[in-house]
Amino acid sequence: MAAIGDIVNAQTGRARVRRGDGSPPRARPGTGIPSWATLALSVPLLLLIGLPILAIFFRTPPQALVESLGTPQARAALELSLRTTAISTLLAIALGTPVGLLLARQDLRFGRALDTFIELPILIPPSVAGIALLMAFGRSGVFAGPLNAAGITLPFTPAAVILAQIFVAAPFYVKAAALGFSAIDGEAREAAEIDGANPWQLFQHILVPLAWPALLSGAATTWARALGEFGATIIFAGNFPGRTQTMPLAIYLGFEMNMDVALALSVVLIALAFLSLLVVKVLLRRDFAANGKSPD
Amino acid sequence: MRENILPNGLSRCNWCLIANVVLAVALLAGCATPAALAPAAAAPAPAPVVVFAAASLTEAFNEIGAAFTAETGTPVTFNFAGSQQLRAQLEQGAAADVLASANKKEMTAAVASGLIVPGAEQIFARNRLVVIFPRANPGGVVTLADLAKPGLKLVLADKSAPVGQYSLDMLDKMGADPAFGADFKERVLENVVSYEQNVKAVVSKAQLGEADAGVAYATDVTRDAREKVSALDVPDAFNQIVAYPIAALAKSENAGAAAKFVAFVRADAGQAILARHGFLSAGAK
Numbered sequence: 001m002a003a004i005g006d007i008v009n010a011q012t013g014r015a016r017v018r019r020g021d022g023s024p025p026r027a028r029p030g031t032g033i034p035s036w037a038t039l040a041l042s043v044p045l046l047l048l049i050g051l052p053i054l055a056i057f058f059r060t061p062p063q064a065l066v067e068s069l070g071t072p073q074a075r076a077a078l079e080l081s082l083r084t085t086a087i088s089t090l091l092a093i094a095l096g097t098p099v100g101l102l103l104a105r106q107d108l109r110f111g112r113a114l115d116t117f118i119e120l121p122i123l124i125p126p127s128v129a130g131i132a133l134l135m136a137f138g139r140s141g142v143f144a145g146p147l148n149a150a151g152i153t154l155p156f157t158p159a160a161v162i163l164a165q166i167f168v169a170a171p172f173y174v175k176a177a178a179l180g181f182s183a184i185d186g187e188a189r190e191a192a193e194i195d196g197a198n199p200w201q202l203f204q205h206i207l208v209p210l211a212w213p214a215l216l217s218g219a220a221t222t223w224a225r226a227l228g229e230f231g232a233t234i235i236f237a238g239n240f241p242g243r244t245q246t247m248p249l250a251i252y253l254g255f256e257m258n259m260d261v262a263l264a265l266s267v268v269l270i271a272l273a274f275l276s277l278l279v280v281k282v283l284l285r286r287d288f289a290a291n292g293k294s295p296d
Numbered sequence: 297m298r299e300n301i302l303p304n305g306l307s308r309c310n311w312c313l314i315a316n317v318v319l320a321v322a323l324l325a326g327c328a329t330p331a332a333l334a335p336a337a338a339a340p341a342p343a344p345v346v347v348f349a350a351a352s353l354t355e356a357f358n359e360i361g362a363a364f365t366a367e368t369g370t371p372v373t374f375n376f377a378g379s380q381q382l383r384a385q386l387e388q389g390a391a392a393d394v395l396a397s398a399n400k401k402e403m404t405a406a407v408a409s410g411l412i413v414p415g416a417e418q419i420f421a422r423n424r425l426v427v428i429f430p431r432a433n434p435g436g437v438v439t440l441a442d443l444a445k446p447g448l449k450l451v452l453a454d455k456s457a458p459v460g461q462y463s464l465d466m467l468d469k470m471g472a473d474p475a476f477g478a479d480f481k482e483r484v485l486e487n488v489v490s491y492e493q494n495v496k497a498v499v500s501k502a503q504l505g506e507a508d509a510g511v512a513y514a515t516d517v518t519r520d521a522r523e524k525v526s527a528l529d530v531p532d533a534f535n536q537i538v539a540y541p542i543a544a545l546a547k548s549e550n551a552g553a554a555a556k557f558v559a560f561v562r563a564d565a566g567q568a569i570l571a572r573h574g575f576l577s578a579g580a581k
Contacts, residue, residue: 134504134506138504138505139434139504139506140504140505140506155489155506156489156490156506234493237490238451238489238490238491238492239454239490239491239492240488240489240490240491241491244490252493253454253491253493
């Protein structure tokens with residue numbers, strides 16, 4: 001959700017800058033509630049989030065981290081996670097961009113319904129997503145007939161891991177893409193259309209270049225969410241080292257078997273989540289700065 | 297830009313406000329409950345006994361819990377999971393009064409980490425392994441040797457769970473028998489598609505028809521489960537002695553009730569319920 005919030009912030013921020021141009025100076029920024037009060041009231045939640053994350057690093061000395069990550073179990077989980085999330089993120093981009101374009105249309109008849117529908121996987125508990133995937137694509141699922149006829153079995157395969165990741169994570173990319181596309185200035189598009197650009201050229205030379213920070217930050221969020229996917233995976237894909245045991249699954253089982261491996265993988269996941277957030281922030285700030293300076 | 301593109305049309309500050317209100321209410325509720333409610337209740341209900349029990353005990357212990365509450369008035373709260381998970385949770389400081397494990401290993405580990413007074417643990421039931429398969433039998437499982445059939449989708453519990461280790465030990469014993477052949481275990485393990493976190497997850501994969509076969513306890517083939525799965529008996533020569541130890545925890549804050557619950561499980565009433573669910577008595581071989 002962070003990325004979406006940021007994109008929204010960047011947009012409202014841009015709107016403010018526009019309003020600010022040439023108009024009387026705006027009121028002092030903020031909510032009007034003294035900052036010492038909000039700061040004091042913020043401490044409990046900041047501690048609640050900060051202390052557990054710090055504790056993981058505290059319990060994992062660098063030496064142990066390197067050692068644990070070298071174990072075959074950790075390496076297999078790391079490799080599988082990176083491989084499956086790379087594929088699921090690319091697929092989310094390929095399949096999600098058209099949906100993003102659709103959602104960006106102002107005149108879409110069922111826009112609100114579609115928007116709500118695409119957000120559902122964000123709020124559905126992942127375990128429910130896993131059962132839903134089994135009911136649809138499992139061996140005795142709704143689509144078992146055609147899948148079996150085609151010789152495709154999904155449960156317990158890396159393909160099932162990827163499907164689960166796309167199900168839970170693609171909406172983040174779609175939402176970001178829709179916001180990015182809908183923020184594009186109508187004039188640039190119309191100018192290209194007058195010059196005789198066909199839809200593909202319009203997409204390639206106008207829409208993507210102008211929306212790329214939103215697209216990329218959406219992809220980064222989707223990747224991070226896919227990396228953390230657990231509930232749908234363990235139900236739909238099962239747990240087999242090197243085949244379907246991603247990092248979160250290895251952490252879950254490692255909690256009883258080998259705490260050091262679980263901690264080391266946790267450190268890696270926290271670092272990767274932080275990295276993807278950093279990408280989102282930097283991209284959106286740059287987007288904001290570029291748009292803010294450009295004459296409207 | 298359409299307004300509804302925001303998750304629910306709220307700005308960030310609205311979110312902050314809602315979050316603060318929720319936190320404040322939660323804190324108030326948390327502080328208020330014990331102080332305000334305890335004296336108000338005329339006859340306070342006795343504190344519940346918190347029982348951490350192996351996943352395979354789910355049905356039997358739920359019934360025992362109800363019978364215990366009916367007799368003593370003390371409510372019972374259960375946490376069912378893989379025994380290894382229960383032991384790990386207790387080691388990380390989870391508060392509980394009783395631990396019932398599906399193997400001696402986790403109980404011994406709990407004694408070693410000071411969670412249980414040495415000698416307090418007592419075997420209260422036994423169990424057997426069975427091979428389960430969906431009633432439609434998509435993998436064509438007829439004999440134990442079929443577990444090594446190429447392409448069979450076999451689901452085992454992870455070896456961190458008691459039943460997972462028992463399953464591996466069973467395969468070792470079968471491999472030592474010339475009837476199956478020395479490479480039997482290896483060929484069976486090639487068929488494993490998933491190592492589940494506890495025995496109930498193995499059963500549900502078979503019930504859903506996703507697995508061709510799995511190894512579980514005889515007691516997991518409950519009346520409900522029998523509608524969807526069938527079981528193949530594992531002869532004594534390969535079967536494992538699955539013994540369930542139970543003990544009150546050393547740090548129990550409800551020691552009296554904990555001892556009573558342990559006694560209840562081992563007494564006739566508890567043993568009858570366990571037997572009805574297919575468990576063998578503690579003395580059985």
